């Protein structure tokens with residue numbers, strides 16, 4: 001079947017099998033391999049993308065279900081050569097080691113900061129509680145998000 | 160790599176269209192709401208529909224509102240919306256208690272109230288909440304609408320009274336002024352299904368329990384409820400002793416099975432202990448103490 005959706009602001013059309021999962025559509029058909037594919041069982045959150053501006057686990061959405069909708073992936077965080085504050089936060093605070101969980105963590109926490117610009121530690125931990133990191137022990141991820149919260153976009157541009 | 164078997168995909172425009180597609184495509188077609196139960200089952204090939212009918216465009220089923228003396232939840236209400244709704248919390252804190260521990264925030268962005276109830280997993284938290292609150296479930300077919308009490312909705316594990324050409328449209332909960340309610344769950348780790356969970360509401364009149372409901376999750380209670388415990392406590396003052404006896408009766412009405420979440424005696428113990436905790440908190444809330 002033919003699907004047409006907006007991915008990172010650009011309209012894309014493709015012929016897909018109805019059973020194709022969104023994560024595989026993004027990675028294999030569009031080559032957007034920033035979105036990771038981990039557990040396959042809706043538990044790890046490596047595959048989190050935004051669907052109509054809401055974070056979802058893309059291993060548990062059919063590409064067909066995104067037809068006519070908009071998708072945002074980690075590739076869209078950097079704007080005009082400038083990293084998103086969340087990405088900078090992960091660099092500054094060593095919020096990653098292997099990086100496998102990172103795209104999902106960043107998509108969820110970008111969304112969190114858009115809705116709650118100054119979340120406390122408990123709120124950040126709750127927000128990422130459906131996502132698994134095997135490296136960092138989460139401590140530095142929480143710090144990375146706090147870093148982003150305290151470095152708003154305007155300051156970051158001056159920096 | 161887990162992928163569903165080949166399947167057709169159709170998207171419904173509205174409820175009438177969904178019913179028309181169900182009718183036209185027959186019993187091998189399945190509605191897909193959040194897809195967070197159906198797609199995992201399709202990936203494991205535990206479900207193999209010939210066609211999925213996507214109902215995510217059915218905005219007409221996405222609402223939370225008060226109608227007369229009922230709280231009404233559309234079937235396409237997402238878990239996250241239920242958790243965020245002040246009007247839901249104002250009348251029934253049990254929903255917020257439960258939603259906080261259903262899966263994780265990202266799953267809750269997608270999973271729906273209707274999908275939860277229709278999935279009828281014995282560990283589905285909202286089934287026990289609906290049972291505790293004696294909600295009424297509204298089901299539509301091409302020929303009309305019928306309303307089924309929550310305690311008659313589930314006919315067994317993964318089975319409900321919803322027919323192949325029907326759709327659950329809404330959940331109606333009677334508002335009981337002054338009611339206090341609560342939900343308590345034990346899970347092995349954040350985001351997991353319940354080892355056991357219990358929800359309860361109470362209405363107090365002149366120091367006695369005038370009305371109450373108890374719902375049990377994942378412990379094999381008939382229709383997710385504990386009528387013997389309710390009958391015992393009704394009309395009595397909510398003393399610690401009475402609550403404990405009700406909890407004991409609730410545990411007795413459970414019939415858990417052993418699995419990776421625990422052995423039978425542990426789960427039965429949890430059924431009792433969690434009944435006690437939920438009753439205590441429901442009473443405290445009804446008395447305005449918390």
Ligand SMILES: Cc1cc2nc3c(=O)[nH]c(=O)nc-3n(C[C@H](O)[C@H](O)[C@H](O)COP(=O)(O)OP(=O)(O)OC[C@H]3O[C@@H](n4cnc5c(N)ncnc54)[C@H](O)[C@@H]3O)c2cc1C
Nearest residue numbers: 192193194195196197262270271273274275277283284327
């Ligand atoms: C990792 C993970 C953890 C989870 N943990 C929990 C948990 O702790 N507690 C809990 O309660 N749930 C849990 N869930 C389940 C979650 O709540 C699901 O979202 C929910 O069970 C199903 O809702 P859905 O909208 O995704 O349904 P779908 O998967 O779309 O549908 C489920 C079934 O219901 C049918 N259906 C859907 N809507 C309707 C309707 N309106 N009328 C008739 N039939 C309909 C479908 O045909 C299908 O058979 C978990 C899920 C995941 C993936």
Ligand code: FES
Nearest residue numbers: 038039043045059
């Ligand atoms: S791959 Fe989607 S949650 Fe793990």
Ligand code: FES
Nearest residue numbers: 097099133134135
């Ligand atoms: S950085 Fe390795 S899994 Fe999170």
